[in-house]
Amino acid sequence: xxxxxLFIDISRRKCVVVGGGSVAERKVGRLLACGAxxxxxxxxxxxxxxxxxxxxxxxxxxxxxxEAHIRGAFLVIGATDSDTVNERISRDARALAIPVNxxxxxxxxxxxxxxxxxxxxxxxxxxxxxxxxxxxxCLRKELEEAYGPEYGVLIEILGELREKVxxxxxxSNENRKLFEAVVQSDILDHIRAKRWGRxxxxxxxxxxxxxxxxxx
Numbered sequence: 267x268x269x270x271x272l273f274i275d276i277s278r279r280k281c282v283v284v285g286g287g288s289v290a291e292r293k294v295g296r297l298l299a300c301g302a303x304x305x306x307x308x309x310x311x312x313x314x315x316x317x318x319x320x321x322x323x324x325x326x327x328x329x330x331x332x333e334a335h336i337r338g339a340f341l342v343i344g345a346t347d348s349d350t351v352n353e354r355i356s357r358d359a360r361a362l363a364i365p366v367n368x369x370x371x372x373x374x375x376x377x378x379x380x381x382x383x384x385x386x387x388x389x390x391x392x393x394x395x396x397x398x399x400x401x402x403x404c405l406r407k408e409l410e411e412a413y414g415p416e417y418g419v420l421i422e423i424l425g426e427l428r429e430k431v432x433x434x435x436x437x438s439n440e441n442r443k444l445f446e447a448v449v450q451s452d453i454l455d456h457i458r459a460k461r462w463g464r465x466x467x468x469x470x471x472x473x474x475x476x477x478x479x480x481x482x
Contacts, residue, residue: 269378269395277301282336284355285345286311289369293343294324296379307335308346333358341377344368372396381406386418387425416457423457423465423479424448430475444473 281297283290286308294315297304305325306315319326327335331351336342342364344355356374359366368374372395380391381402390409392402427448431441451472456465466479 267372267395269393271391271393272377273389276340278303279340280305280338281341281343282307282339283343283345284308284331284335284351285343285347285369286315287345287347288312290343290345291315293345293369293379294318296382297343298323302340305335305339307331331355333362336364337362339364342366344371344374370399383409383413385413385415386421388413388417388421414458416454419457420454423453423469423477427469427473427475427477430477431473434475447472 276297277300279302281302282305283293283297284307286306287310290306290308291312291314294304294306298318303325304323305327306319307327307329309328309330311319311326315324315326318324329335331346331354333354336355336359339359342355342359344352344366346352346355352368352371352374356366356368356371360376365376366374367377367379372378375396378393378396380393381399382392383390383406390413392405392409394402424445428445431444434441436444448469451468453465453468456462456468460481462479462481466477469475469477469479
């Protein structure tokens with residue numbers, strides 16, 4: 267099986283995690299970071315998940331898993347240590363046409379979760395199709411070294427620049443050439459060295475756009 271790579275907006279959508287252990291905690295953290303409305307089903311919670319419950323960050327169902335818990339969900343993650351329960355979660359979700367992920371069990375999944383490197387709004391995902399999470403983790407570490415925090419700053423600058431360039435009324439082909447010129451320039455070197463004045467000058471030289479570049 268080959269998975270279709272997809273980045274999807276889950277903000278404000280109900281996402282259910284069945285399980286209350288450390289693995290579930292990591293899955294919950296990722297969902298919350300993407301703005302999901304997270305509900306957790308389990309009798310026991312890690313201290314971190316219990317704290318989230320206390321602060322009203324997640325909804326907790328202190329119960330054994332039942333199909334009713336996932337009705338209306340946008341997606342479901344099964345993170346229990348029971349093969350029987352995980353099988354039920356997968357079967358129920360598929361019957362309800364809800365995408366499901368069962369941790370470390372690709373056969374029961376509709377989608378798998380990649381190993382991720384985040385630098386602000388830059389997100390680099392690595393997947394081995396579920397065949398080798400160890401290799402995905404190794405590659406992620408290499409990418410973390412190759413793509414430092416300067417890329418997060420770059421993304422912010424490029425996002426603001428894109429709005430200004432598009433507002434200039436040029437053709438899409440002209441805009442594309444301007445964006446490529448900036449990306450292929452030594453703008454990253456200026457960010458790393460915190461040469462904000464020179465960075466601003468270079469953007470103006472390449473695009474004709476005046477930007478307020480704030481020191482990071």
